[in-house]
Amino acid sequence: MxxxxxxxxxxxxxxxxxxxxxxxxxxxxxxxxxxxxxxxxxxxxxxxxxxxxxxxxxxxxxxxxxxxxxxxxxxxxxxxxxxxxxxxxxxxxxxxxxxxxxxxxxxxxxxxxxxxxxxxxxxxxQVHKQVVRKRAEVRSIEINPVVRLHYVEVEEPDMHHPSGDLERLEQALYEQWGLTVDHADLSVIQILQKALRKGEWKITAAVRNEHELIYVWPGFHDKIFGCAIDVGSTTMSVHLTNLQTGDVVTSVGAMNPQIRFGEDLMSRVSYVMMNPGGEVEMTKAVRESLGYLIGQAAVEAKVHPTEILELVMVGNPIMHHLLLGIDPTELGWAPFALATNQSLEVLASELDLKGKTNPGARVYFLPCVAGHVGADAAGVALAEGPQLREEVTLVVDVGTNAEIILGNKDRLLACSSPTGPALEGAQISSGQRAAPGAIERVRIDPETLEPRFKVIGSDLWSNEAGFAEASKKIGVTGICGSGIIEVLAEMFLAGLITEDGIIDGGTASRTDRILGEGRTFSYILHRGEPEIRVTQADVRAIQLAKGALYAGAQLLIDKLGKPVERIVLAGAFGSHIDAKYAMVLGLIPDCPLDMVASVGNAAGTGARIALLNRHSREEIKQIVSGIEKIETAVEPRFQEHFVGAMAFPHKTAPFPNLEKVITLPPKKSAHSSNDDGETGGRRRRRRC
The missing domain is CATH 3.10.20.30 (Beta-grasp domain)
Structure with a gap:
């Protein structure tokens, strides 16, 4: 017809x-x-x-x-x-x-x-269900996991036709599902006979890659889960996901216990260098924490460990190596050689996860790009798809070690910048992780220089009626990453900080919130217990972090030879900062503000895509093979860009798009401050 x-x-x-x-x-x-x-x-x-x-x-x-x-x-x-x-x-x-x-x-x-x-x-x-993600215009996830369940009826053993239970199961899978199984885990063979007889010769088989038998249940079983895991240098997250529907049934996270060995990546490498065998300690710590998180997720979702059959991992190269039990020392000096940058598959039991997952569960590691650009950057690329776009896109995964990707469908470049933990609230005098009680939003009146703020856990501003009562239980405990970005940007816009990042003591004549601290000054953001101040050291810590981030991005822009048309902020920190304030400080290059987007944990999303879609694993290999890696440590212009980027928003780079929506303060003359933070205002106070 x-x-x-x-x-x-x-x-x-x-x-x-x-x-x-x-x-x-x-x-x-x-x-x-x-x-x-x-x-x-x-x-x-x-x-x-x-x-x-x-x-x-x-x-x-x-x-x-x-x-x-x-x-x-x-x-x-x-x-x-x-x-x-x-x-x-x-x-x-x-x-x-x-x-x-x-x-x-x-x-x-x-x-x-x-x-x-x-x-x-x-x-x-539909087998290949479409789960539309938040940014549907970029891509969707087609559900086609590497592990599938198959219910079969197996022929009973017969004295006249002798064959093993495994062989008859393989025959049943071929006849009823068209699958040619040529590999079976020992752990499956060990439980197969009891499962067959308990199920009265009806059994559900978990088959991986359409030919590997990795587990069996007696009778009919229809639940199967996997974990998308992001192992960051500061935090770790596990997203327990239904492999048949694509739904994330629960997400859990924790601080990376390796922090006790060093807050940033290189300090952990240094620990290994100075303490032979230190990598074993760090591997044990991160694996124990990972096992705890997987167990916690399973309990919360009421999922039995045997129902967790696939895990996908992303992380920076040092986390990648330490989780695998590989000495990361070679990443501590040029040429920053990886043990391997290929994707890997290992048994979960090889990572000390026995009892936390199915005995046959595999762990898939996304490929690393090179040097200090790891599998998390590969996950970001898979999730956000800059390689699919016409416009030049800058993707910044903001963390202790920022990973940056720039380009479009024609060309992709990547680098990493050692931003340190300051952007996440660490190394800040009153800094803390994002938690109830942490200041996350700040506004400063440019006339009175009085602040108002919001804390996590309350919808009220600090100057609104009811704030004291609403925040009584959680308190005002410190300031998190997004809060420190906003308070510094607001201080700069209000004239409390010069473009060179010096807290101007001359403004003490206008507000009693500016206090002298030896040869420098601080700004009182919150009076009470605890008192929360922004110190000159805090400003410097943010300058160093944002300078490294901007310099890395500018290096890629130089190499590409095209301006940025779109910016994507990824990572837990990136999802909470206000794009306007990030640009005021010069954390990111100038770009139309409506073309700046926050996408949350894109690396974790990339892991989830690889978990749910087997073909995406080949896709990410192709993407990674086409990324040009730029090593900032050996680029002569990095220091030049870094010095210019120390200023707010930048010493020389214009910000025309930003100036369309906000009035930047006039630059103060060079003689109004000196290098140690002492200002004209400070000297006047001495003469009084």
Whole structure:
């Protein structure tokens, strides 16, 4: 039968001779002629239609639900009638009564073709379900995990036809699912016989890569999970994910326990250099924490460890090496050689995760780019897709070690910058991690120089009625990364800080919040217990961090030879900072503010994509192989860019886009301050 739809694939059924019916599946448009009485699931498989099933057509799992359409479909030249599908049978009635099913739906494995039909496959019945992420314009996640469940009925052993239980299971998988299993883990063989007999020769098999048998459950089992894991130098996060729906069932996080060996990456490498065997201590610490987080996630989601069969890891190269038990010393000096920058697959048990996951669970590590640009940068690229865009995009994963990607579909470059932990609240006098009670938003009146702020855990500003009562339980405990960015930007805009980053003691005549501290000054943000001040050392710490970040980005811009058209701020810190204030301080280059976006933990999202879609693993290999790595440590212009970037927002670079939306303060004359932070205001105070 002719069909005007170009997406349709006509296929003649191989059913026996006799009366046939024409069947069209939507939304794919695939169609064919099938013998009356053909199960709809069988017809769908014959045409390659995306219709899910775990139980193999036994009416147990309910994943093959379809919706028969009724009407005259001129597009397909077909009349689809209600009587052209078999009546509801006992299997469907049982499933509907026990598991529930929408009134207009049927089970594809139990319903049969009785005449011409148009059949719709709902999104939740498709094998390759589409889970649209927050930034849908960039990409979506197609659910096609590397591990799948298959329910089979295995032939019982027979004295006349001797064969092993494993061989008969492999035969059943081939006959019922078309899978050729050529590898089985020892842990599976050890439990196989008991599982088969307990399930009365019905079993659910977990098959990886369509040929590796990694676990079995007696009878029917339909739950399978994985973990997308981001191991950062400061924090670690685990996202427990349903591999069949793509839903994140729970997310947990913790501080990386390696902090006790050093706050930044190079200090941890130095620890190993000065303490032979130190890498073993750090590996043990991070693995123990990871195991705890996976266990915590499983308990919260009520998931049994055996149901966790796949893990995907991202992290910077030093975290990557330490988690794998590799000495990171070579990353401590040029040429910063990785043990390997390829993707890796290891057993979870090899990372001391025995008992936290399924015995057959594998851990997949995304490839590293090179040097200090790791698998987390690969995850960011996979999640945000700058390689798919026309406009030049700057992606900054802000953390203790900032990883920067610049480019578009024509060319990608990457580097890392040692920003240190200051941007996350560490190395700041009143700094703390983002937690209830931490100041996260700040505004300073340019006339009175009085501040107001918000703390995490309260929606009220500090000058609003009810703030004291609302914040009584959580208190005002410190200032987190986004708060320190905003208070410094507001101080700069109000004239409390010069463009060179010096707290101007001359403003003490206008406010009693400016106090002398030896040869420098500080600004009191919060009076009370504890008193929260912004010190000259705090300003310097942020200058050093933002200078390194900007310098790294500018190096890439120099190499690419094109201006930035779009900026993406990634990482937990990047998702909370205000783009305007980040640009006021010169944390990022000038760009239209409406083209600056925060995307949260993009590295973790990249890990989740690789967890849910097997083909993305090959995609990220191709992306990484095309990224040009720039090593800031050996670039002669890095120091030049760094010095210029120490100023707010920059010593020489113009910020025309920023100046369209905000008035930057006039530059103060050079003689108004000196290098040690002593200002004209300070000298006047001495003469009094």
């Amino acid at each position: 002719a069909d005007a739809d170009p997406t349709k694939t006509d296929t003649q059924s191989t059913a026996p001779e006799g009366k046939t019916a024409h069947v069209v599946f939507t939304p794919s448009g695939r169609s064919g002629d099938f013998a009356i009485g053909t199960p709809i699931l069988q017809a769908a498989r014959h045409l390659g239609v995306d219709l899910d099933s775990v139980c193999g057509g036994r009416g147990i799992c309910g994943r093959c639900q379809i919706t028969p359409s009724v009407g005259d479909f001129s597009k397909f030249q077909i009349k689809s009638k209600a009587e052209n599908i078999s009546p509801m049978n006992a299997v469907e009635e049982r499933y509907r009564s026990k598991r529930s099913m929408k009134a207009d739906r049927r089970l594809g494995c139990s319903s049969t073709i009785q005449g011409d039909l148009v059949i719709d496959i709902p999104a939740d019945s």
